Amino acid sequence: MFRIHQDNVKPSKLMEYEAIAKEFKAAASKHNVDVSWFTAMTYDNKYFYVSPIENFASFDERPFAEMAKAMGDDFTDLFSRFDKCYDSHGTYVIVKDNELSYMPEGVDNAPADETYREWYYMYYKPEDAKNIRDGMKAVRDMFKEKGSKMYYRVYRDGMGQMEHYYMVSAAFKNEIDAAQKNEENRKLLGPDRMKTFSKVLNYVSRMEEQRGVMRPDMDYSPKTD
Template sequence: MKTLLKKTILTAALILLLPLAGIAQESSMKSFWIHEDVVKPSMVMEYETVCKELVSNMKKYNITEADFIVSTLSGSRYLYVGGISNMADLDKKVFSTLAEKMGGDAMSDLFKRMDKCYDIEHDYVIHLDSDLSYMPSGMTQTPEGKNYRKFHYLYITPENRDIVKEKMKAIKALWASKNSKVEYRVYKSGFGTKGEFYMVAVAAKDAVDYAVSAKENQDLLGEEGKKIMGELYKNLLKYEEYVGEMRPDMAYSPSN
């Protein structure tokens, strides 16, 4: 989370990439800045202790510059997800007020403790695509009582970009026609990601709930579902799947 403090994504570089950010301005898109820490397995407990201490101080002083949710993925990956209106938001000094309230030395010491817990961190932007997402109960990243996550990464190339999108539209139409109970959100890769992809996030109560729902949905969609999913997968560059969990105990929102 050190980069979240130091803001190493340079504004000058981002300005050059503003034409690429136009996708975030479409009415069906909402953009998010992701900060990812890949924590050493032996340091997970220490890392979470420090992060919760940081969040506790943010709550104490009601820091208004920050607002994020947190998800953990297999492989000790921690993702901090915050909404942005435009690329210029990436240059905001998220922790300047906290440094004033806590004292620069105290906050610096806290981040030094955190730095020992990981060697790898990433920053990138993704875009929530409501046109491709299927959430008839209402769009939300945090469905109540469903902190378990399955993240499906569908990697694509410029050559097959259009056909993959069309297949994903067809899948949503099939889900809707069958009144499927399995909802999902679709995110499109943006600035700073490793390759071009769609990420499909599915929420459930736990692993058992996910497995049961997936099987019921498969039966509901039948052969038509198998066919269209097969058409999608054969046009992908590659596919990856990760188990995750939302961490409300590590998230932060200002009180007003």
């Protein structure tokens, strides 16, 4: 499971937001806050701070309490400045679905040089949960049988969200690498691929596609002895 904090940043506040976010990271490092996150952003200025969690008891923890106490008014000021950079933000949980992911080499994380991302959100109605899951398995099996080099990870909605969806995440070096690999994959799977894809698409109520990048410069993890 992963706890996601999402900030929907105003275009006019983008540079200001990033400066504050890096200031917050520096403060977390100084106080060695006992939580870690990696960061992603979409091209429409959504920022995602992703922290792995073992269970929902993690929500009872207050990792920033000592930092807030030590910083005093400066801590409050940080968040007051953050609040001017977005009109909406929130926290929720997503779950990685290893059964549906296609990672034949068993790699949990993408190579460090593959920071470009394509994310595909497929929403579905509760009554179609079994059918769309079966369809996702059929797509995974097709990729496996064809020996596709187009790897992807699948995540599903967790706590704090009102709609059900699967999110497919594919990693690439850049947009050119993505275009080349997508084209190679289409040729490999062949024209019959749509028959298999339809086993998913027939039960999708709506789709969203997001493109963006990982931001290792905004990642954080505590120091260890």
